[in-house]
């Protein structure tokens with residue numbers, strides 16, 4: 329007999345004014361990243377800002393091509409995180425998006441499924457980095473990255489492989 333289970337998680341909702349000074353600064357940095365977006369086809373400009381546990385930070389923005397591919401803001405920020413910072417683990421990701429030039433948009437922007445997996449790749453075992461999903465008008469939702477990707481395939485889901493190629497117990 330299958331047993332009914334429930335998966336649920338909480339999140340915070342408010343405005344930029346409710347954030348800590350560091351969170352607010354990171355929101356500002358994500359907004360600045362958005363100004364660099366190259367989105368002549370979707371016209372949807374996204375900025376991302378990552379803060380690692382060692383204090384390292386990185387901006388990102390989406391960049392499209394005429395062939396309708398490109399990179400998402402979170403991916404471009406992730407590519408700027410260097411080895412030492414990566415090893416310290418992700419502390420926070422801020423994502424803010426809106427259609428080109430729309431400063432009134434109140435919709436918060438969530439990372440896509442692929443970007444959630446990519447950010448999780450830089451998450452330390454046991455950590456649940458905060459994801460600030462923001463609007464250009466200053467609304468925010470804050471949730472834990474692991475909560476946002478339920479039943480995910482985590483980097484810590486597989487047993488580490490030793491130098492000799494055997495699975496460590």
Ligand SMILES: [Zn+2]
Nearest residue numbers: 400439440443
């Ligand atoms: Zn994405």
